[in-house]
Amino acid sequence: MARIDVRHAKGSFRTPIVLASGPAGFGFELAETLDFRSLGALTTKTITPEPRAGNPQPRLLDAPGGAINSIGLENPGLDAFRGNVLPRLRELATVRIVSLAGRTPDEISHLAAALETEPGVDWLELNLSCPNVRGETMADRPNDVAAYVREARSASRRPLLVKLPSCDNLVALGEAALSAGADGLTLINAVRGLRICVDTGRAFLARGTGGLCGPAILPIALARVFEARQAFPDTFLIGTGGVTRARDAIEMLCAGANLVGVGFGVMADPAATFALAAEIEQWLDERGIGDVADLVGAAHRGGWSVS
Amino acid sequence: MKADIRKRTRTAHTGPSFLVRRARIIDVRAAGGYARVRIAIEGLSPIPAPGQFLMVRLPWGPALPRALSTLAAGPDWVEFLLKAEGALRGAMASSPRDAAVDLRGPYGVPYIERIDDRRTYVLVGGGSGVAPLLHFAASHPEFVERTAFGFRSRDVRDLLPEVDFACEDETGETAEDRLSARWIEGLGIIACGPESLLASVARRHRASPDAYVSLESRLGCGFGACLSCSISTTSGMRRVCVDGPLFPCSEIPWLG
Structure with missing residues (x-):
């Protein structure tokens, strides 16, 4: 049987499949029926210092090959997260990556410090790329990224990921995050997208644009992960965007991801998401590949040779 | 008697079902911009109670399933009343008999x-x-x-x-x-x-x-x-x- 666990100096993951931040919430509803041991990790909804109500309805639209979402970081805020969510999160049988966002680097510092002694927080992920909040947590300049990451790093010794958008200065942003102390990168967030009602000529969403997710963005995510793996050969990467099937996840691993995030797929077919790891294992066995790690970055090495 | 009904309904559904079931459209009747669509599905459990909905997707339709409330339901069938417009509902309203449809649920509070x-x-x-x-x-x-x-x-x-x-x-x-x-x-x-x-x-x-x-x-x-x-x-x-x-x-x- 092939190995599908993923090893990292700061922690191991039972499988390469990670629930991406957002669609899975805090995992509680899924945990009523599905086995979290089939996952490598759960990434929580993004937590902000204060509670947020998120964006007005509608928050979700169909789009070719996916959907456009505009949740707007609805979350209970730090205090309720610590008091009500974390105790239940500790019960989940998987690694917990807690996603954080703040309006300023100081807010990130506050969040990271507050969670530093809390059990049940295994990794942190700074969400610097949400497409659905205006003028905040959208660090698209390397100096801004570095400022956020430095604050988180000095406030916390926990392993730290930074979630970045699909953008043309991705390598510069990644370099800034890693230089400031990030342990890895999560690529990519939902891609800014727009739909307009042809009966009224107006955008469907109150904020106009939202975040395009689903199979439509798989090739975009693959290209960005490939680009990042080329630039950072030894960096820990979570590849996220449009993965709904085992073959998508395998592509993501070959592009260079160590772990594969699934967001839209959880909304569309949660049980299929929880079956992905077993399907990857079977796929490896059928081809005589002994370790999922052998796939990581294979596309950079001219593929693999199968006996 | 009313209280008994409530109790019985409540115990009829427990945790959420995440299983996507492949079902078949067995009857479509369309008129006045609406359609009644009856679907055969094996072992639908729990049976959707009034007010509950199923997440419905056509294999060739939009990537994300859409929630549809039931018009009626039994242990091996479910029926919807749809406005025949939009990518999913429009396609269902003009579906041939035996067309495949994927269902997940039921969800929502009766x-x-x-x-x-x-x-x-x-x-x-x-x-x-x-x-x-x-x-x-x-x-x-x-x-x-x-x-x-x-x-x-x-x-x-x-x-x-x-x-x-x-x-x-x-x-x-x-x-x-x-x-x-x-x-x-x-x-x-x-x-x-x-x-x-x-x-x-x-x-x-x-x-x-x-x-x-x-x-x-x-x-x-x-x-x-x-x-x-x-x-x-x-x-x-x-x-x-x-x-x-x-x-x-x-x-x-x-x-x-």
Whole structure:
């Protein structure tokens, strides 16, 4: 049987499949029926210092090959997260990556410090790329990224990921995050997208644009992960965007991801998401590949040779 | 007797089902811009209760499933009443017999678990919003005092010959008009339909005890995790998919 666990100096993951931040919430509803041991990790909804109500309805639209979402970081805020969510999160049988966002680097510092002694927080992920909040947590300049990451790093010794958008200065942003102390990168967030009602000529969403997710963005995510793996050969990467099937996840691993995030797929077919790891294992066995790690970055090495 | 029914319904469904089931469309009847679509599905368990919905996807349709409330359901079949427009519903309304369809659920709180069972109700429905109300009336007739249903086109009579409803193109009468004529003090209200109808009910009956609207916010996951259907209420943010779809008008001051 092939190995599908993923090893990292700061922690191991039972499988390469990670629930991406957002669609899975805090995992509680899924945990009523599905086995979290089939996952490598759960990434929580993004937590902000204060509670947020998120964006007005509608928050979700169909789009070719996916959907456009505009949740707007609805979350209970730090205090309720610590008091009500974390105790239940500790019960989940998987690694917990807690996603954080703040309006300023100081807010990130506050969040990271507050969670530093809390059990049940295994990794942190700074969400610097949400497409659905205006003028905040959208660090698209390397100096801004570095400022956020430095604050988180000095406030916390926990392993730290930074979630970045699909953008043309991705390598510069990644370099800034890693230089400031990030342990890895999560690529990519939902891609800014727009739909307009042809009966009224107006955008469907109150904020106009939202975040395009689903199979439509798989090739975009693959290209960005490939680009990042080329630039950072030894960096820990979570590849996220449009993965709904085992073959998508395998592509993501070959592009260079160590772990594969699934967001839209959880909304569309949660049980299929929880079956992905077993399907990857079977796929490896059928081809005589002994370790999922052998796939990581294979596309950079001219593929693999199968006996 | 009413309390027994509530108890029985509550114990009928436990944790959420995440299994996507491949089913077959066995009958489609379309008229007046609507369609009745009957689907055969093996071992549907639990059977959707009135007010609950299934997440429905066609193999060649939009990537994300859409929540559809049931018109009727049994252990191996389910029936929907759809407005024949939009990528999913339009395709279902013109589906050939035996076309494949994927279903997940049921989700949502049955109406019977939300309403005050010491009252009887006027059911107010417009368009496909009539579907869960007819399901409710068939399952719990003892709670239904009157109905106030409306459609635009008289042609819908071909689909619902047994149902009494107003036809705007015939008499100009609407579901709202019928509600005005048929509601009397002391009756509760359960309304489902277009937002304009629900807003009108909320405006006029917010202060009435036990006036409820069934909201059809665009759902994402259907089981309470993604927050796509989150709405503000007087008791904070609530999810239509797991806290609703039925909400008392008094809890949603923004409607109307």
